[in-house]
Amino acid sequence: xxxxxxxxxxxxxxxxxxxxxxxxxxxxxxxxxxxxxxxxxxxxxxxxxxxxxxxxxxxxxxxxxxxxxxxxxxxxxxxxxxxxxxxxxxxxxxxxxxxxxxxxxxxxxxxxxxxxxxxxxxxxxxxxxxxxxxxxxxxxxxxxxxxxxxxxxxxxxxxxxxxxxxxxxxxxxxxxxxxxxxxxxxxxxxxxxxxxxxxxxxxxxxxxxxxxxxxxxxxxxxxxxxxxxxxxxxxxxxxxxxxxxxxxxxxxxxxxxxxxxxxxxxxxxxxxxxxxxxxxxxxxxxxxxxxxxxxxxxxxxxxxxxxxxxxxxxxxxxxxxxxxxxxxxxxxxxxxxxxxxxxxxxxxxxxxxxxxxxxxxxxxxxxxxxxxxxxxxxxxxxxxxxx
Amino acid sequence: xxxxxxxxxxxxxxxxxxxxxxxxxxxxxxxxxxxxxxxxxxxxxxxxxxxxxxxxxxxxxxxxxxxxxxxxxxxxxxxxxxxxxxxxxxxxxxxxxxxxxxxxxxxxxxxxxxxxxxxxxxxxxxxxxxxxxxxxxxxxxxxxxxxxxxxxxxxxxxxxxxxxxxxxxxxxxxxxxxxxxxxxxxxxxxxxxxxxxxxxxxxxxxxxxxxxxxxxxxxxxxxxxxxxxxxxxxxxxxxxxxxxxxxxxxxxxxxxxxxxxxxxxxxxxxxxxxxxxxxxxxxxxxxxxxxxxxxxxxxxxxxxxxxxxxxxxxxxxxxxxxxxxxxxxxxxxxxxxxxxxxxxxxxxxxxxxxxxxxxxxxxxxxxxxxxxxxxxxxxxxxxxxxx
Numbered sequence: 001x002x003x004x005x006x007x008x009x010x011x012x013x014x015x016x017x018x019x020x021x022x023x024x025x026x027x028x029x030x031x032x033x034x035x036x037x038x039x040x041x042x043x044x045x046x047x048x049x050x051x052x053x054x055x056x057x058x059x060x061x062x063x064x065x066x067x068x069x070x071x072x073x074x075x076x077x078x079x080x081x082x083x084x085x086x087x088x089x090x091x092x093x094x095x096x097x098x099x100x101x102x103x104x105x106x107x108x109x110x111x112x113x114x115x116x117x118x119x120x121x122x123x124x125x126x127x128x129x130x131x132x133x134x135x136x137x138x139x140x141x142x143x144x145x146x147x148x149x150x151x152x153x154x155x156x157x158x159x160x161x162x163x164x165x166x167x168x169x170x171x172x173x174x175x176x177x178x179x180x181x182x183x184x185x186x187x188x189x190x191x192x193x194x195x196x197x198x199x200x201x202x203x204x205x206x207x208x209x210x211x212x213x214x215x216x217x218x219x220x221x222x223x224x225x226x227x228x229x230x231x232x233x234x235x236x237x238x239x240x241x242x243x244x245x246x247x248x249x250x251x252x253x254x255x256x257x258x259x260x261x262x263x264x265x266x267x268x269x270x271x272x273x274x275x276x277x278x279x280x281x282x283x284x285x286x287x288x289x290x291x292x293x294x295x296x297x298x299x300x301x302x303x304x305x306x307x308x309x310x311x312x313x314x315x316x317x318x319x320x321x322x323x324x325x326x327x328x329x330x331x332x333x334x335x336x337x338x339x340x341x342x343x344x345x346x347x348x349x350x351x352x353x354x355x356x357x358x359x360x361x362x363x364x365x366x367x368x369x370x371x372x373x374x375x376x377x378x379x380x381x382x383x384x385x386x387x
Numbered sequence: 388x389x390x391x392x393x394x395x396x397x398x399x400x401x402x403x404x405x406x407x408x409x410x411x412x413x414x415x416x417x418x419x420x421x422x423x424x425x426x427x428x429x430x431x432x433x434x435x436x437x438x439x440x441x442x443x444x445x446x447x448x449x450x451x452x453x454x455x456x457x458x459x460x461x462x463x464x465x466x467x468x469x470x471x472x473x474x475x476x477x478x479x480x481x482x483x484x485x486x487x488x489x490x491x492x493x494x495x496x497x498x499x500x501x502x503x504x505x506x507x508x509x510x511x512x513x514x515x516x517x518x519x520x521x522x523x524x525x526x527x528x529x530x531x532x533x534x535x536x537x538x539x540x541x542x543x544x545x546x547x548x549x550x551x552x553x554x555x556x557x558x559x560x561x562x563x564x565x566x567x568x569x570x571x572x573x574x575x576x577x578x579x580x581x582x583x584x585x586x587x588x589x590x591x592x593x594x595x596x597x598x599x600x601x602x603x604x605x606x607x608x609x610x611x612x613x614x615x616x617x618x619x620x621x622x623x624x625x626x627x628x629x630x631x632x633x634x635x636x637x638x639x640x641x642x643x644x645x646x647x648x649x650x651x652x653x654x655x656x657x658x659x660x661x662x663x664x665x666x667x668x669x670x671x672x673x674x675x676x677x678x679x680x681x682x683x684x685x686x687x688x689x690x691x692x693x694x695x696x697x698x699x700x701x702x703x704x705x706x707x708x709x710x711x712x713x714x715x716x717x718x719x720x721x722x723x724x725x726x727x728x729x730x731x732x733x734x735x736x737x738x739x740x741x742x743x744x745x746x747x748x749x750x751x752x753x754x755x756x757x758x759x760x761x762x763x764x765x766x767x768x769x770x771x772x773x774x
Contacts, residue, residue: 253667254669259649280642288643291628296682
């Protein structure tokens, strides 16, 4: 347990990671003080969280939801609105830790405000680094912020890295469950449904990230994220399929030694670790029992059946604005798949076509990224009109 | 690579760990200077090492071997004799790191001299802690020494511990290959031969330690060693059988997170790590390839078929002089088994009978330990007269 008080704000508190973060905070108890919670449209969930967790203030991105919240609740703290409101909550100098748990590209700007304020930022929003890693990391350095990934894979790498020198790293080995279609033949992937794709074998997550797990784009994002979080070249970041999701990722060092972080799959561990880092606190989660499991299995990741993984590596090698376009096209394609507008196998082709079509910027500014994100979405949307 | 020069002495340089240490040192190159090398009887091997590795001096425990070495070689550096000579080499103030790689109880006194001199001690000799852990650890603290285990299991724990707080540890999980008789039914263990026992599935080691692996006493010793190296209660140190020996051991933390250290089985990694600690250096060893391996398997350790493991836990819970008696009786019984004097299944019964017979000292001195070791050997020897 930490003796010193830590003030935490949770951006995207009504999502999957956000709600779990509030649970972890309430279990950690008094040294952890909740400052801001924020949402996009789910103002009723936010109102319930206000009742239960007593934050200092709230921010609501959607204007209608903001109005509805103000009318329906008697919350007496500050109530902010829009992206500006979220950014203001993120930048609040009272914050020690900002948990950035918004879904998709919408997390980029508020997260950047938390970084510019020099906070410790727990990043559950991988699109932020995928889209804007190249401009975000210099800001982390410039403003003395600390960026901690909250997904299980990067938390695993971070846990394996404490006490080690960056110079001693040889390679990251990121594990992938393989998703619900790990053993589905290539020919059958065209016919898989959104309902099938949403049945993830090991992790309970939001819809968008669950589809990204099914295409392995999620793993591609994690490779990109690892590249920026730990400043390691793409060719030194490998992906291996490990269906049990017990090993959450590994670091291989220059002496051939490999460190792995393991455990029963639960987001509670990486969430709490981002809050207690670099220390730990008691956490009541099921314990790993390898003798009962009997075995852990591994297989190569198949970039032919899952071209999203290949596209992510390609975008990372290309650098510049490619990550932003990849992410924007993916968000549009996944949404279209969830709405039954396109086939599962159209997701990678929409991304590839968007990447080919959009202008490539080697050193985009944040404004250029925001604009390119919008343009990429518009172009990708035109591609979703045929199944 | 280290920029600063490090001066290393290797006690037991002609043994399995000793020769590998010299190989690692020669590959690490100039910053690492070899000071003393020592042997018991193998003076000819020592003479060859003198030629190749150019140490400052040598120490030879056996008086006849000492005389033979002096007569046969023209080595111009200091040549010391007897346990006193080894202890003098161990205590040399020029040493930065002393690698304690002698076999069995003979390592205790020289290792203690290295500790009292405040050196960083790489401990490949597990009998030292098994016999004298309770008196050795306070000395480590008193004289500001650093004790690093060189076997793969404790090196794994050490690697998982860097950057972590001791207070955050919940449990150690030490892996065991299971040895050559992992799947041998209890009824067949009586008839196994020394030749069968010497065929270890994964590790190439000395004869004594290979038999200890076959009985799982080696694992029991490692539990005892972990208890003293990291000051964790016996009931928080588990053993799990993992036949592939890829995971070398694990640490479970209070938040349910587990860190494991992995790699292709080779002693070169823990040996080099003890020399370069807390950093790492390039090492040309085969790299782990989990996708090619396909699976890692795990099963509970069977204390009924392998009573030596149970006896080690019991001796550890009893504390005081029990570890010394356990170790002495085990050395005698293993030697008798290697000489075909007793059956494999007599090893644990000889140890158990010796433990029951010998006096128990709660807080023995080093002198009392040395004396009890001798008495335990004598008593255990009488038990080897029947098969």
